[in-house]
Amino acid sequence: MTPEMLGQTGAAHTESPLQLVILNAKVATDDPSLYNIGVRDGVIVSMTNSSEPTSPADAVLDAAGRWVIPGAIDTHSHINQRAFEYDHVPGLGPDDNFAVESRGALAGGCTTALNYAQFGSASLLDAYHEGLAAAGEQSRMNVLFHGYLMDMKHVEEIPTAVAEGVTTFKMFMPYRGEEARNLGGIGSLNHAQMRDAFAAIAANGAQALVHAEDGDIVDACMHHESTRGLDSLAGWERSRPTIAEGDAAWTAMYLAEEADCDVTIVHVSSLEAIRARDAVKFDGSALESCVHYMVLSTDSDIGPEGKVAPPLRDPALAEEITRAVLEGRIDFFGSDHNVWPAATKQDWETSKPGLPGIGLMLPLLLTHLVHDRGMSMERLIELTSRNAALRFGLPGKGLVALGMDADLVVLEEGEREIKVDELHTAVDYSPYAGMTLRAWSHATICGGTVVFADGEFPNDDFRGELLNHRFRRAAADV
């Protein structure tokens, strides 16, 4: 991008002071000079050379030459998807989980969560309404709720959900029986039901998301591993082999293509889903991956706390996924942040699958891809915000430029060890504890408000935007 495209406006000729000015910001453009970024009403309204005088502003933040990049968009989180027996634990209950986890996200430079409504087999609309209410009261970050389709009753709810602002619907392929019950009532659709669901989603102008692991293969492999005794991350990996992901991803994209329904394969853990996309060649498909498939593996010494589905893979495959990301074969990242406490992750058989990590997604990607592998900041920004913004109907996010939403992160660079008690989350363990970060958030801005700076949460009465409201259809259109 050139400075001309950024539209150097000079001082703004408006009456009221700016909401915020960020001084001396290093931004991802061809021009190495530093910028002063002016914000009004949550939008970037000026970007001037840092040597020029700035307009008066209610708040001033000096970036002192640090990188200023868009806040991350986490395309996959499960804030408020609770283990109900821990509702009494501070931070893990319905009255404060969104408050605590959204602060943790902001402390890590993530300003927008594409969060799943609480899973269950009852009405999707009820779960969505409850999610909106909890996030509206508590969330310090922007939230866009994903819907889901556990059964055909949920498919019937699609038109109403879309009218009320839901633009995405997740389907599951692996979970059945006992495993589904353990996860709070997750249900999977069979292939015939998926065909109907893709058609219904497309007819309503929405998008599909698919957890792609084939249930037949997972059932058979899990039975085999349980019989011989599940006691390692390698055994858990064998219970959900990469072929199950490839098989399911191929099926999902093939069926979505028939309905011409945009589909994202979520949390891609192996090359098999990538091969499936290359084979089906449906241009409405996208691939989401997670940082844990690159920086953790079956060799990570984290015991059953490392259980997640799809599973962590062996170190060679983790390296191959990194290479696939560098080659541009993954479109965006989700954290798949789960809020299960360590107490639910003690035993190999019964541990709940799922890892915490919304606040570490951006710092770990900056460390692993930019610091360690030399990825450009422009490309990192595409992977952590811009691509997701375009995919999910948020074109004002994911760029530091005039007219864009002022969701921003000022980066600190150096060396910092990950410590659980510095993560501002209610989850009492981290699979990344002890790792070294090379970049993290010095300050985070959401909607033009400084919501995190130097380990503190100023303006804690700020609430993020409920982005589904942007997609609600007027009653007359329904």
Ligand SMILES: [Zn+2]
């Ligand atoms: Zn998930």
